[in-house]
Amino acid sequence: xxxxxxxxxxxxxxxxxxxxxxxxxxxxxxxxxxxxxxxxxxxxxxxxxxxxxxxxxxxxxxxxxxxxxxxxxxxxxxxxxxxxxxxxxxxxxxxxxxx
Numbered sequence: 001x002x003x004x005x006x007x008x009x010x011x012x013x014x015x016x017x018x019x020x021x022x023x024x025x026x027x028x029x030x031x032x033x034x035x036x037x038x039x040x041x042x043x044x045x046x047x048x049x050x051x052x053x054x055x056x057x058x059x060x061x062x063x064x065x066x067x068x069x070x071x072x073x074x075x076x077x078x079x080x081x082x083x084x085x086x087x088x089x090x091x092x093x094x095x096x097x098x099x
């Protein structure tokens with residue numbers, strides 16, 4: 001995938017030093033993170049049932065309302081910690097954490 005220069009300029013970390021952490025009780029699967037990530041870290045899919053058990057009431061209600069669609073990070077090791085996903089998330093459900 002070719003990365004636009006204006007996006008790549010913000011991504012100063014080596015891949016794998018940070019990873020995105022998604023607050024499962026807040027994510028509504030709107031896919032803004034998918035749209036802005038230049039490294040294809042995110043996908044929006046149905047949250048597996050195994051990850052639903054620990055949700056709060058708020059998280060379960062949001063899950064039901066949005067068809068359990070949430071952002072997942074199958075390519076988290078490609079994260080360059082540019083923060084575009086954090087800024088784009090309307091629910092503020094993404095933080096970057098050191099690996």
